[in-house]
Amino acid sequence: MARTVKGAPGGTDARRERWKGHREARRAEFVEATIRAVAAHGPEVGMDEIAAEAGVSKPVLYRHFTDKSDLYLAVGRRATELLMDQLGPAIATDGPIRERIRRIVNAYLGVIEENPNLYRFVVRGSFTDRPVEQDVVSEDKELIAAALARLLGDHLRAFGMDSGGAEPWAHALVGMVQNAGDWWLDRQSMTKQALSEYLTTLIWHAIDGLLRGAGIEIDPDEPLTSGPRLRLITGEHTGEAR
Known part of the structure; x- marks a missing residue:
């Protein structure tokens, strides 16, 4: 049975890198959505408004950020x-x-x-x-x-x-x-x-x-x-x- 070689095209490492890049891109999208939500709703914005601006549910947001503080830091860096x-x-x-x-x-x-x-x-x-x-x-x-x-x-x-x-x-x-x-x-x-x-x-x-x-x-x-x-x-x- 053929084995998948790590690091080869389509291998474990390549899939991991693609997934990492996808997660980083999604995080960046959610950060921009948060900035838009903040502009629209003010500094006391909540996760409901942010999720609505991003067009996703709150559980999806929490899949990409550990908690609200993690999202806050990402927005702060941006x-x-x-x-x-x-x-x-x-x-x-x-x-x-x-x-x-x-x-x-x-x-x-x-x-x-x-x-x-x-x-x-x-x-x-x-x-x-x-x-x-x-x-x-x-x-x-x-x-x-x-x-x-x-x-x-x-x-x-x-x-x-x-x-x-x-x-x-x-x-x-x-x-x-x-x-x-x-x-x-x-x-x-x-x-x-x-x-x-x-x-x-x-x-x-x-x-x-x-x-x-x-x-x-x-x-x-x-x-x-x-x-x-x-x-x-x-x-x-x-x-x-x-």
Whole structure:
């Protein structure tokens, strides 16, 4: 009697991989359905609404997720991807420092403006039915702060300054923008553009004050990558940033 060889086409391993790929695809479909249900029903959405949006029964959902907390974490990871898809390019793109700050703030506010219920769903974590080991919100903050710390560190080193404070400053900025965004989502007492400009001004002046404390003044609207002119505040001489 012929035996099926593991790893051969149509063998045990191949079937296992196909089943794994199918399950992952179905999980991804259900995550997207959950995001749509959250948008339609709010952050207090229930499994009934999610199952209806997905076009399946609740038992089918539970076949692909251990429990509600497992689904919450999967949605949180997807929300992180959506956030970083917008923030990543904004952080990585070169240009004048004030414009870079504005792009980053705009990108963050744009994501929470477009997905307010998803943002609240992830931040509140009320959907979970047990404590979760992974803190999605903290991980998001860590990702954004790490990227900002690299950006701030590069700028400080470009001016021959100590970059040791880049990491705590980055975390402080992330906390400030997130808290302002929370307030704005709840109050909606100004436009996104107005809030973005307020935050951009505040962040720029914090950086400007730091540079001035080291005797350096720069033009915030001149690209740093193009060899910006910088002036020592003492006025004794002018040089090029390296």
